[in-house]
Amino acid sequence: MKVRVLVRLKPGILDVQGAAVQRALAGLGFGDVRGMRVGKLVEVDVDATDGAQARARVEEMCRRLLTNTILEDYTIEVEPTERLAPPGAVR
Amino acid sequence: MRFGVVVFPGTWSDCDFHYVISEVIRQPVKYVWHRDRNLADLDCVVLPGGFSYGDYLRAGAVAGRSPVVEALPEFLARGGLVLGSCNGFQILCEAGLLPGALMRNECLQYRCQSTNLLVENTETPFTRALRPGQVLTMPISHGEGKYHADPEALRTLRQRNQVVFRYATLEGKVTRAANPNGSVDNIAGIVNAEGTVLGLMPHPERAAESAMGGTDGLQIFHSLLGSLVEDGTFLKR
Numbered sequence: 145m146k147v148r149v150l151v152r153l154k155p156g157i158l159d160v161q162g163a164a165v166q167r168a169l170a171g172l173g174f175g176d177v178r179g180m181r182v183g184k185l186v187e188v189d190v191d192a193t194d195g196a197q198a199r200a201r202v203e204e205m206c207r208r209l210l211t212n213t214i215l216e217d218y219t220i221e222v223e224p225t226e227r228l229a230p231p232g233a234v235r
Numbered sequence: 236m237r238f239g240v241v242v243f244p245g246t247w248s249d250c251d252f253h254y255v256i257s258e259v260i261r262q263p264v265k266y267v268w269h270r271d272r273n274l275a276d277l278d279c280v281v282l283p284g285g286f287s288y289g290d291y292l293r294a295g296a297v298a299g300r301s302p303v304v305e306a307l308p309e310f311l312a313r314g315g316l317v318l319g320s321c322n323g324f325q326i327l328c329e330a331g332l333l334p335g336a337l338m339r340n341e342c343l344q345y346r347c348q349s350t351n352l353l354v355e356n357t358e359t360p361f362t363r364a365l366r367p368g369q370v371l372t373m374p375i376s377h378g379e380g381k382y383h384a385d386p387e388a389l390r391t392l393r394q395r396n397q398v399v400f401r402y403a404t405l406e407g408k409v410t411r412a413a414n415p416n417g418s419v420d421n422i423a424g425i426v427n428a429e430g431t432v433l434g435l436m437p438h439p440e441r442a443a444e445s446a447m448g449g450t451d452g453l454q455i456f457h458s459l460l461g462s463l464v465e466d467g468t469f470l471k472r
Contacts, residue, residue: 157383160343160417209300212293212329214336215383 145190145198146223149206151216152183186210195222236463238264239277241323243287243298248321248440252283255443260456269298272306279316279459280307282323284376284438294337294379295322299329307332316360316459317432321377324424324434333427333434334392335384341417345378349448350415350437352423353403356396359430360462361455370407371400371451373437375415380436382418382425392425400424400435 153159159181166180188205192198199222202210211218240252249266256264267280269287274280280303287298298304304326307317311332319327327333340346354362354369365371384392392398400423402414414421416436424435439452 157338158341158417160339160341164343209296210292212296212336214328214385215338 145192145195147188147190147198147202148221148223149186149188149202149210150183150219150221151186151211152181152218153215154217157215195224198222236262236278236460237276238262238279238281239267239274240264240281240283241267241269241303242283243269243285243301245286245289246283246322247285248283248438249285251438251440252281252320255440255453255456256281259443259453260460262460267303269301269303272302274303274306274310274315277310277315278463279318280310282317282319282326283440284321284323287322287326290322290379293329295325295327295329298322298326299331304330304332311429311431315431316462318361318455318459319432319434320438320440321375321380321436324436325379327432327434332432333425334388334397335382335425337379337436338381338383339379340377340381340415342415345376346380346415347376348374348415350375350423351403351405351407351413352400352437353407353409354399355401356399356426358396359399359426359433360459361426361433362399362458364454364458364461368407370403370405371442371454372405372449373439373442373452375437376441377416377436380416380418382416382420382422382436384419389419392422395428397425397428398422399426399433400437 162180162182238256240249242249325337328336352371354365357365401421402423403409404413409421426433439455442449442452
């Protein structure tokens with residue numbers, strides 16, 4: 145089962161990487177960027193019977209390794225299984 | 236004092252620590268592979284600098300869950316001491332053996348330079364030979380050394396006198412300009428509440444002979460040796 149974890153720095157923690165990218169964008173003429181935070185995407189393919197089980201396993205992975213909760217927040221998205229059907233498959 | 240220098244894939248300061256311990260302070264030392272859980276014959280475990288596991292995910296994240304690090308709480312419980320420098324400090328924070336976390340330098344640059352460290356706490360086995368207010372000069376070499384702790388954790392650190400080293404001027408003034416990486420409160424090194432685990436971003440092993448340009452790092456090793464008492468236990472705080 146495919147699960148996506150979005151990891152981002154907690155609000156209030158200065159994101160120096162985001163600030164540098166924002167400055168670079170301003171140099172390219174994107175002075176209209178009001179804010180920028182750079183995060184991380186972790187895609188996990190996990191053996192699970194349903195979405196709830198997959199979410200619970202990945203939640204535990206986040207707590208134990210994937211994220212540092214002192215610095216980071218995360219959100220977990222379980223991909224709906226029907227989206228895994230091959231393109232053009234009859235639903 | 237029997238030292239063990241831990242080697243992870245990607246560690247780079249292991250040979251430097253081994254050299255200083257065996258050739259400069261002349262103590263028994265061996266390498267400990269990261270899969271090894273047996274620390275029974277050691278008094279002090281060193282986690283050296285480098286890029287363990289390529290810094291994948293976060294600096295120190297994977298190493299912080301390795302077998303040797305999982306064996307550290309038991310090692311500490313039976314009276315051992317742990318010293319983590321640079322990547323070793325990151326690993327100790329990731330493993331939860333020290334509070335807080337280390338993140339990307341505020342300047343976004345990798346900083347390899349000399350720093351001056353104000354000694355704040357001399358009541359640890361690692362700093363016993365020093366005076367409060369003394370300034371040590373040691374190099375740093377890191378891209379992710381900005382120490383972060385939330386306000387509550389910082390309060391606790393201060394209350395328990397757990398901040399050991401702060402980046403300062405040569406005269407011992409804690410200034411923003413003396414802070415190479417944006418660490419909160421200019422923090423360069425801390426101990427755990429018991430004073431038995433020291434984590435610091437600077438490299439004491441790279442300031443241990445006059446040929447290296449300085450010997451201030453040796454004072455941490457001398458403090459450790461001075462903390463060994465006759466019955467084989469250590470003078471704690």
